[in-house]
Amino acid sequence: MSPLEFTLVLFLISILAGGLGSLLGLGGGVIVIPALTLLLKVDIRFAIGASIVSVIATSSGAAAAYVREHMANLRVAMFLELATTTGAITGAFLAGRIQTGWLYLIFGAVLGFSAIEMLRKHRDKIQIQPPADSLADKLNLHDSYFDQSLGKVIAYRVTHCWLGLALMYVAGCVSGLLGIGSGALKVSAMDLAMGLPIKVSSATSNFMIGVTAAASAGIYLRRGDINPFIAAPVAAGVLLGAVAGSLFLGRLHNQWLRIVFIIVLLFISGQMIWTGVQRI
């Protein structure tokens, strides 16, 4: 393959990954990294470096829309970013020090988790009075949003701030280590632990992903893990795919097709784990 052919193939694969990512509600990174490493035999460090850049592009693009609609809770995002950026810096440092076999292995495990997460029904729980949280009161994190499907403004209260911070540190670590947005982890932390409505959780998570990724991308860039010949087509392709996906495809609600994709993702996760095991 000549460099030109390689760039075009990479660009096409990235468009597909971005489109599939937005269709499934996963990030592009979680799909583009196995595609680069397993199909094109790109060094996993370069794949991670390229992916983290594409994550910033898609997250910032999507966040722009969510912020406009007042769906993301900017105060919660800012507060939790203390933990996600610290985690991302930790993760990016670890990534430079551990064997690549472990990167494959951990990536496979996280991909498997994200796939199983897709099975969980993203439905709002019946609103019960959440336990009072003095930190949330002090920081004035409670807010409201306009729910389109219910046609009214829903007020919500935030709880378990410290637990949220701890979980976000872990999510940041995973993001920095593997070059993915780790949106599934962030949404779970806000939705399950902190009591935010699911729609607010995913909008806020999208908003935070860009800042989290910027913390580790700086480290990757200075370390030389962001190769311009790989990162350029990946960033442009994933963003293009994600935008096209959100404009034309919407979210996938067909249950059977979802299950097919989940099985495919589990298969890829197994392959990443197997590649990792062989290298350790």
Add this chain to the structure above:
Amino acid sequence: MNAPARSESVHKVEIIISNLLRTGVIASLTIVVAGTILSFAHHPEYSSSPGELTRITGQSAGYPHSPRQIWRGITELRGAAFVMSGLLLLIATPIMRVAVSIVVFAVQKDRIFVMITAAVFVLLVLSFFLGKA
């Protein structure tokens, strides 16, 4: 502060942040794509010779990755340097968003959030300098 005034100013801020993010992403990717085209225009061998691929995507590939190298590359009109500067701008976009938020919270006289946001900003800037190690 009464409620409607606050929500209106909050909304204005949200529009500013939204525009900032969008502009940053579009500008940086334009530079990235232009840089890629430039480097293919400079190197006709990239579209024919397969041997070049392992050289530019292998582990010992040489490309600029410190601000000084990137700047020098730009003055020499090297495509890879343009790509890297576009990627730097992309990385800087969320960081600028955080910087804008510090100002916003300061205007709203929200001291705790000025501190939280400033801490995040410092972490982000620090990460860039730590990366050299």
